[in-house]
Amino acid sequence: MKSIMYHYVREYDPVHPNFRFLDIENFRRQLGYFDKNYGFVAQDEWQNYVANGQMPDRDGKVFLTFDDAMSCHYDFVFPELVKRGLWGIFYVPTSPYTNDLILDVHRIHLLCGAIDGAELFSEAMKLVDLEMIPDAKRKEFHEQTYTNQTNYEGVSEFKRLLNYFIDYEHRTGFIDVLSKVFDYEFSASSFYVEESQLQQMKNAGMIIGSHTVTHPVMSKLDKDDQYKEIHGSFEFLSALGLIDHKTYCHPYGGFHTFDDNTISLLDAENVAYSFNVEYRDIKPNDIKTNRQSLPRFDCNLFEHGQAS
Numbered sequence: 604m605k606s607i608m609y610h611y612v613r614e615y616d617p618v619h620p621n622f623r624f625l626d627i628e629n630f631r632r633q634l635g636y637f638d639k640n641y642g643f644v645a646q647d648e649w650q651n652y653v654a655n656g657q658m659p660d661r662d663g664k665v666f667l668t669f670d671d672a673m674s675c676h677y678d679f680v681f682p683e684l685v686k687r688g689l690w691g692i693f694y695v696p697t698s699p700y701t702n703d704l705i706l707d708v709h710r711i712h713l714l715c716g717a718i719d720g721a722e723l724f725s726e727a728m729k730l731v732d733l734e735m736i737p738d739a740k741r742k743e744f745h746e747q748t749y750t751n752q753t754n755y756e757g758v759s760e761f762k763r764l765l766n767y768f769i770d771y772e773h774r775t776g777f778i779d780v781l782s783k784v785f786d787y788e789f790s791a792s793s794f795y796v797e798e799s800q801l802q803q804m805k806n807a808g809m810i811i812g813s814h815t816v817t818h819p820v821m822s823k824l825d826k827d828d829q830y831k832e833i834h835g836s837f838e839f840l841s842a843l844g845l846i847d848h849k850t851y852c853h854p855y856g857g858f859h860t861f862d863d864n865t866i867s868l869l870d871a872e873n874v875a876y877s878f879n880v881e882y883r884d885i886k887p888n889d890i891k892t893n894r895q896s897l898p899r900f901d902c903n904l905f906e907h908g909q910a911s
Contacts, residue, residue, distance in 0.1 A: 622716030856880025
């Protein structure tokens with residue numbers, strides 16, 4: 604059984620000519636490819652696996668997961684799934700719904716989409732100083748980040764600096780300064796799926812899960828701050844009536860992005876299952892031994908999944 608991970612599924616935007624995304628037409632082609640070559644996991648098959656460890660009747664079936672609750676998931680993905688009678692799991696970071704601001708991780712994506720990556724990284728290196736980057740020497744952040752992405756020059760370095768190395772105390776202000784340097788303005792009004800749209804998706808059979816409050820690298824946080832990220836996100840989603848069972852997705856993904864504290868907090872929160880990024884099939888025993896770090900493949904590892 605294969606879990607497939609998606610982020611941006613959309614159409615070309617001339618305002619962001621460098622933006623990396625899966626074109627909706629290629630998404631449709633990939634769904635056809637999966638249907639022909641693997642088949643799709645029915646939702647009751649997935650629920651039976653979570654409850655009992657029983658695998659689907661056919662080896663290698665796939666199901667789909669979508670991170671970050673961006674508006675393209677409602678505008679493009681959701682109608683396509685409904686049309687084909689499919690379901691998906693949508694993981695939601697909750698702070699944009701309480702502060703009406705775009706998350707730093709997405710502001711970084713937008714800057715990379717609108718501005719040349721080499722220019723961005725060059726300007727960032729002019730502005731940064733050593734006290735801002737306490738994690739600059741963490742070996743796993745150098746070796747295990749953006750290894751499966753094909754980015755324009757400077758983009759991987761820029762994203763690594765802002766997402767992993769810089770201290771969160773400095774990151775928001777740092778992005779603010781950069782955006783002023785390049786005269787770029789952010790607008791949160793249409794970036795995320797609206798609350799009413801999330802409810803509509805749930806009513807149509809989609810599963811809604813937690814992607815923390817602010818989408819941090821959890822291994823950079825102490826246990827108290829990790830608790831706030833996990834518990835706070837579930838508290839918000841539950842208050843909206845979006846949670847039938849608790850499921851979670853590790854921000855960024857990979858074993859370097861979370862730690863033992865994360866796993867113990869997910870267990871204490873009675874989370875039924877969580878997803879990591881690890882390129883292998885889900886095995887029968889994973890729900891017992893790796894319930895809070897189930898493997899997922901990036902969509903770009905399969906035919907028609909390469910970013911535009």
